[in-house]
């Protein structure tokens with residue numbers, strides 16, 4: 001089968017409606033939103049474009065299902081998640097292609113996302129049957145204290161476009177394990193993967209109303225009434241800090257439980273004693289995964305002045321060897337950015353940094369022609385500039401130097417963000433000292449990746465609060481109830 005026939009067949013089979021209360025339906029208005037291939041700008045498919053009415057109908061379905069879902073056995077929920085894991089793994093190539101088509105990353109990376117996204121299903125299938133409480137006597141010995149966990153309740157999940165499968169499973173899997181019902185609003189750029197995944201969850205037997213999916217082009221308008229509805233008990237959001245702040249405000253009147261996974265401005269510190277090959281390989285991963293469009297992406301590369309030239313030379317060589325193209329093509333390592341707005345932002349930051357004196361070692365330009373491509377770019381001599389303050393979200397690496405550990409730590413921490421950070425050193429005492437001082441939720445030590453379903457993903461400061469994955473992940477979807485029992 002030719003690749004385009006396979007793509008067409010896959011796209012034809014993806015559900016393109018809203019999933020509300022177990023029924024696939026159009027928006028009442030009949031509106032549809034177009035999903036674009038960022039490598040060509042061509043429309044891949046049109047899906048139903050929900051609005052406030054459909055979002056509320058989805059909450060109705062979630063609220064109706066909550067009571068019985070909370071009573072379902074942990075084993076049933078665990079088995080469902082495990083079946084979903086098996087199914088995603090069995091259909092990994094299909095999900096990977098769908099992700100590449102609507103989001104743009106190369107197929108090999110999409111497969112990586114599928115494996116990573118599936119791991120949340122497996123991890124939380126294991127957690128679902130391990131939830132416990134506590135039983136103790138009060139210190140005075142006059143009463144018994146029973147501590148138990150209840151599902152937090154109906155949850156609104158808002159996800160971004162950069163990891164269309166993993167950002168959904170990272171929320172859905174712990175919610176299923178905990179017994180919460182859900183309304184998922186995927187990003188308007190990438191609804192297809194979420195719709196395909198919701199259909200998969202239906203096919204493994206997830207009860208009606210537990211997971212509802214409403215893509216919409218009117219995110220704020222569509223979610224505002226739901227956020228004010230007393231039946232909604234939790235909001236979990238992954239996206240930009242600006243939108244996150246607005247949602248924190250919006251969730252206050254209903255006093256919602258909130259988890260926020262927001263922007264990052266990750267430093268990657270290369271110490272004087274780092275293994276330079278390891279640091280370059282780590283920086284390539286930390287910078288280039290997802291074409292630089294990850295909240296964990298290394299935004300600021302900080303290198304000790306004694307090894308800066310060597311690191312910058314090797315790193316620029318690795319960056320310039322990257323092959324750009326449509327993610328479905330063999331050998332392609334760098335796909336397009338998500339849209340023209342994203343490319344303009346990256347392009348603007350690079351030209352303004354260069355105009356302010358930064359030196360271009362490689363790249364620096366948008367690629368002419370179709371698709372939203374931008375060349376892998378390395379800059380040195382970057383002074384005080386927005387390029388190191390803002391979240392870049394592109395294949396651009398500004399390198400700056402430092403002269404001591406303290407200098408590195410203070411430069412690394414000089415940001416309002418606090419999500420991921422990376423340190424490369426072969427000296428264990430230095431590593432621990434630096435790690436302890438970093439004000440970030442996650443640190444990659446001699447490695448350029450921090451994401452793992454078994455680890456608590458999340459940030460501090462303006463990068464948000466709450467953790468996804470690990471033993472902590474399920475707690476976000478549980479409420480603690482304590483019972484005082486007379487002796």
Ligand code: ADP
Nearest residue numbers: 158159160186187188219220223238239240243
């Ligand atoms: P990005 O700029 O990377 O697209 P956003 O924070 O704008 O990040 O988007 C992340 C998710 O939040 C998407 O699903 C988007 O539709 C949604 N979103 C954006 N603005 C709002 C809003 N005001 N209210 C609710 N959801 C929103």
